[in-house]
Amino acid sequence: MRYSHKLSDAVHILAYVEIYHDDDLSSMAIAQSVESNPGLVRRLMAALRAAGLLATQRGTAAPEITRDPADISLLDIYRAVETNDHLLHIDDKTNPQCIVGGNIQETLREAYATVQTAAETQMATITLASLIADIRQREQQRTQS
Numbered sequence: 001m002r003y004s005h006k007l008s009d010a011v012h013i014l015a016y017v018e019i020y021h022d023d024d025l026s027s028m029a030i031a032q033s034v035e036s037n038p039g040l041v042r043r044l045m046a047a048l049r050a051a052g053l054l055a056t057q058r059g060t061a062a063p064e065i066t067r068d069p070a071d072i073s074l075l076d077i078y079r080a081v082e083t084n085d086h087l088l089h090i091d092d093k094t095n096p097q098c099i100v101g102g103n104i105q106e107t108l109r110e111a112y113a114t115v116q117t118a119a120e121t122q123m124a125t126i127t128l129a130s131l132i133a134d135i136r137q138r139e140q141q142r143t144q145s
Contacts, residue, residue, distance in 0.1 A: 006081040007074075009034055010044050014053065014077065015132050017063050026061035044081055051080030069129035075120055077128070087119055088112040 012034050017025060027038035027045070034041060045063060048054035053072060056063045065072070079085065090108050094101035 004082065004084075006044065007078050009036065009040070010048060010077050010081040011074070011128070011131060013041060013044055014048065014065060014069075014072070014128055015135055017054070018065055018069055018128070018132055019135070021064075024061065025063055029061075047081045048077070051076070053077065053080055065128075069132055070127050072128040073124045074126040074128075074131070075123035078120075078123055086112070087116055 013030055016030050016033055020029075023029070027041040031038040031041045045054055045056060049056055052066055053076060054063050055066050088108075090105050090112065092105060094104055096102045
């Protein structure tokens with residue numbers, strides 16, 4: 001199973017733009033921090049721009065967060081970059097002649113909907129500002145050790 005890193009990479013990009021706002025904000029510099037390629041960074045930045053979370057100008061390396069980080073939730077970022085908005089996925093290829101195979105999809109749809117709602121509710125309470133504050137605190141602890 002392949003996991004999406006879009007959300008964590010998008011948070012990384014936004015935190016980088018906020019923390020390094022006076023430094024090199026090129027997709028190359030950000031990609032080095034993410035340990036990815038500049039093309040991926042540009043695609044995620046385009047999605048963040050389309051969602052109104054990031055402002056960029058073609059030909060310049062000066063992206064800006066469009067709102068106060070305290071007003072951007074993890075859910076906002078998730079919805080900006082994840083094209084499949086479901087955290088959990090059901091295997092639709094089961095044997096309908098089997099008691100389990102014939103009923104598992106609907107059973108899991110209900111359970112997964114409950115999990116999805118709970119996750120989104122929690123994600124709405126986590127702000128970009130709180131994540132950035134945690135990054136700064138961890139860096140301070142790391143450098144003092």
